[in-house]
Amino acid sequence: MNSPFSPQPADHVPAELIVDFDFFDMPADVTDPVQIWHGLVRNGTPPIFYTPRNGGHWVFLRYADIVEAYRNHEIFSTRKAQIPPLEPYPVLQPNGVDPPEHDVFRKLLAPMFTPLAVRRMTEGLQVRAEGLISAFASKGRCDFVTDYAAKFPTATFLELFGLPEERLPEFLRISDTFFRATDPDVRAANIQEIYAILEELFRDRNPGSDIASTIVQARDAQGNQHKWEDIINCGFLLFVAGLDTVTNTMTYVWRYLATSPDARRKFRERLDDPSAFMIALEELMRINAVSNIYRRVTHDCTFKGVEFRRNDRVVLPNTVANRDAGVFNDPQTIDLERKVNNHVTFGMGPHRCIGSHLAKREVMISLQEWLKQIPDFEIDRDEAPSVFGGPVMGFESLALLW
């Protein structure tokens, strides 16, 4: 494979910065995927290092460097940043383009995801959460991933896009392949499949108030519909950004709460105080950052004394930034009263997750409804879950009992 975005050979990387590290690979003894990242920090790995795996890429391990990479789109671009590199690959809108081009679709989407817009969705989210939970609450057990965490955000997505809920299994499968597959043929076929769905979704659309209709009906500065390719690529972004991330964040949160009666009690005590509930939830967002974010270097340059070449790929592991001892007091401890909590779970800078308010509200409402129906629960230790790495980390299953 060779394209204008293919990385160059890594002969610019000094030997002392090379570490053999595969973030898709989970060794058999790993029970929590974030461990492989924190293991790097514990072992004294250089804070900016290069691994030849997955096409070769850099990894940043310091909060300050990760934040700087998020903010400096002139060096660290989101465009064609896939790892392993893959072509053809769509330029996602707006995440795959940098400012100022980025502003067009960002501004188009922004009103649909403001805190105000998301608050208006509250009742619908509550009804969905309550319905899903009451379907298994009396059984005394569930697989949290299958029965809840995968269904809830996907069903929310389908509703936002004006699609029927019957398509849930199809969307779950496609999203899973998108984040987990490393085989180039499987990945190419997956992208084709997503494209076919989006084409069908946006074409001949009966105008409604859903997100897809809003994107189709939007007009550019000249009063024309946006380019069809950009419309599809905006749908692509929303598809890949809002499903798996929320599923795995929820799974992490519930996995922790299942082992901490004290934390469950604190959240139950805050059921009538959404503001206090959200502050505590913010700490669970910090400690359970599931995304490892990609950037592509735009030109040969030196950053923090390290030489980079155009098209070098960079991974920004949010979980590492969020537990940087230079930024957070007692960073490995979950402190639901933490006062200052500038975590990077939703990124920073111009590409900050536009759906963060929806994501947080999905988790908040799910937890509120859950604690009302299932105040206490634990992990079924007889079923060992399998874990996965990659750009979104998580668990294939989480068996809960109550």
Place this chain on the structure above:
Amino acid sequence: MRVVANLTVCQGHARCEDLCPEVFSTDAVEGKVVINQPEFPPELEEKVRLAVRNCPEGALRIAKGAAA
């Protein structure tokens, strides 16, 4: 005392609104910070300071004295 925002730097995290809704909200178009009462009362000072320290982008600042 009053609080001021740099809207170029604000990326709409809305942490300030979560922490001190009396003083901060976000607009309905871009989701960026709106300061409802720039000259906040002393009883809100602790909350405002907390919101300022929790702005991930460093877009908020407390300025002494009234607006010019």
